[in-house]
Amino acid sequence: MYRKYFPVLAIFIVLALVLTACGSTEQPAGDEPAEAVSVEEDILGRVLDRGKVVCGGRTDLAGFGMLDENGRNLGFDIDFCRAVAAAVFGDPEAVEVVPLTAADRGPVLQTAEVDILSRNVTWTSSRDAQWGNFTNVMFYDGQGFMIRKDSGITSTDEFDGATVCVTSGTTTEQNLSDFFRQNGMEYEAVIFEETAAVYNAYEDGRCDVTTSDKSQLASVRSGFANPDDHIILDITISKEPLTPAVPHGDDTWFDIVKIVSFALINAEELGVTQANVEEMKSSDNINVLRLLGEEGDWGYTDLGLDPDALANAISAVGNYGEVYDRYMGPNGISFTLPRGPNYNWYDGGLIYAPPIK
C-alpha cells in the first residue's frame, strides 16, 4: 500500500521541505527585514524595443479606465499612459492597456509585467516598499460611503449592524474594518473580487452600504439605473492619493514617467493647452519655452528623449486640467465631480509639481 503512494508522498514531502527551508533559512529570528536586494531592470530598453508602453489599467470604471464604442481605451488613468507614450515615441497610440483587478495589480507590478501601473492605485508606504516606485499623486481622493435613499440611514451613526459591499484587495477593505472598529459598531462585509460584482450586489439590495474612493462611487452611481436613489454621504474616512507607479529597478524610466506627470501639471499652471502647444513654442514666457524644449535642457539629454517630448505629451492628451475636465468636468464624458483638492495649487488645490527646468 505504501509503495503505491510513494511517488505522491515523495512529491508532497519535497514540496513541504522546500517550503520549510525557505521559511527557516531566510527568517533567522522573528521578523527581521529581508535583506534588501537592489533590482536591475531595463524597462526603458524593453519599452523602446517593443515600440509601445504596456500600461496596467482597467476597463470597468467610467472616468478612470473604460472603453469607448469602438473599443478604444480611454479615461483619466489611461490618458496618463498615453502622455508617456507620446513623450517616448511621439505617438499616444503606442500603448497596450492590460486590464487588471484590484487584487492582481500588486503582483503584476512587482514582477514588472507592466511598464506603468495607472489604475487608481492608492500610494501607501507598504506598497511603495513592496510593489514598485510611486511617481506623483495625480488624484487626491478619500474613502466615502454610498447608501440607498430608501434605507432610512442618514449618517454613519446609524451604521451599526449594516451590511457593506466592498472590493477585495483594496485599502478600502482595511479602512472599512478600521472605521467600524474605531466607532465600536458591528457590520457584515460582503466581499467580491470584481468591481462590477460589488456594485451589482449593492444595487440589487444585498447590502445597505457600499464603500470605496469617492471618485469611484460617483463614477459607479452615474452608471446606475436610477442614480438619484443613491446618496454619497458627506463623510470622508481616509486619504487615498491615487498615483501611477512603475516597477522597481529602472531609475531612468521612473524619472521619465515622473517628469511627464510634472509636465502635465506645469502646463496647466502655465496656460499651455492641447490646442495652443504649437503657438506657445514662440511664447515670451521663459518657463513655457523650457517646458516645450525650446530653451535650455529640462533633462532630455540625460534621459535620452527628444527636446519636444513633453510638448508631444501635452499635445497628445492636454494639460492636467484638460484631462480632468474631459472625463469628470462640468461637461465631462463620464460624470461631473467637483475638482476640490484636485485643483492646481494656483487655484487653491493640492495638485503641485516641481518646475520643469
Add this chain to the structure above:
Amino acid sequence: MPHPFYKWKQVMTNNQPLISSKANIPFYRDERVLKIFAQILSVVLVAGILIWAIINFFKAADARNMTLTFGFLKESAGFPISNPPIDYAPVMSFSRAFLVGLVNTLLVSGLGIIFATIFGTLIALARLSSNWLLSRIALVFIEFHRNIPLLVLLFIWYFVVFGMAPQVKESLKWPGPIFVNKRGIYIAWPRLTETGGIFMILVAIGFLVSFIVFIMLRKRRKITGKDTYYLPASLGLLIIFFLFGLLLSGGTPFQMDIPYFEGNNFRGGMRLTPEFAGMFLSLSLYTAAFIAEVVRGGIQAVDKGQIEAARAVGLSQIQVLSFVIMPQALRIIIPPMISQYLNLTKNSSLALAIGFQEVFAVGKIAINQAGRAVPVFALIMLTYLSLSLLTSFILNIYNRRIQFVIR
C-alpha cells in the same frame, strides 16, 4: 515433417550455444547496461530540471525583492471576512484568516460531497427508471448541469435565483418563523440553554452505549443463533438516556432562537447566506450530474444475468438493488467517484466570484494586503494538495475493502 531449420537449431544448441558468453557483447549493446543507463539519465534530467527551476525561482524572487518568509502569517490581517464560521476579527492574524477560509472550504465541500452523492445516486436511479417521464427529467437535469460551466451556474444561482428574493424590509415570511430576503434565509433554530450541556452529554453517552449494545447483541445472535432482540434493546436504552437527560436539564435543554428585525438587518436564528447557499447548491448540483453518470455506468456494467438470476430466486426490487447490483456496481463506481470528490473540493475555489470566502479567496486578499504572492500561493497549493491526498487516501482504503478478494 519438421522444418529443416529445426534440426539445425537443435544441433547448434546442443553442441555450442549461439550466445556463448557475455564477453562477446560490447556494453553499449548489452540490454541490461543500457536499461540502467537510461534510468540514470532520466533521473539526472528530471532532477536537473527541478533543481534548475527551484534555483531560478529563488534567484528571480530574490532579485525582485519578493520575500519568501512566512513570518507575515503572525501579523494582523486587517481585512474583514464575510460571515466567518469561526470567531474572526480583522485584528487577528493572517493565519487565523487562512483558517477561517479553510473551515469555509471544508464546510462547503464536505456538505457538497454528501449532498452530491445522495442526490447524484437518486438521479442515476431515476435515469435508469422504466418510467419515461422520470427518466427524461433526470436526463435533462444531467445534460443541463454537465454542459454548462460551473461559473455560469454559480452566477445563475447567486445573482438570478437569490437575486429574486425580496428586499430586507419586505421579507417573505413563510409559515413558521422562516424569513427569506436578499440577505439570506433565516430559520428559527434551537439553541442550547445553560442546562443544555448536560442533556447533550447524556444523549451522546446514550448513543455510544446503545451502539455498543447493538453490536454485541447482534454478534451473539450470530454465534448462538437465538434472537437477542438487539434493535428494541438498543433503542430502549437510547430513549432512557434521552429522558434522563431531559429530567436533569429541567425539561428545557433547548430554547428556540427566533429571528427578529432590528436596526438594518435580521438578527438571531440560523442563517443561510446567499453566498454559501449559492455556492453549496451549484457545486453539489453540478457534481451530482457527473456522479449520476458514474453511478449509472456502474449499475449498467453489472451483468444482466445477475439481475435476472436474483429476480428468479424471488428477491424484491429493493433487495436486488441493495444485495446484488450495488455491491458489484460499487467496485466500478468508487474510483471515478474519488475524482469527482476531488473536483468538487477544488472547484470550491471558484467561490470568490460570488463573494463566498473560502481558502482561495482569503489567500488572494492576503496576497494583496501582505504583498506576499509566492508564500501565499505555496500555502494554497499545499492546502489543496493535502485535502486531495487525504480524500483519496480515505476513499482508496474503502475501495480496497469492497474489491473482490482473490483467495
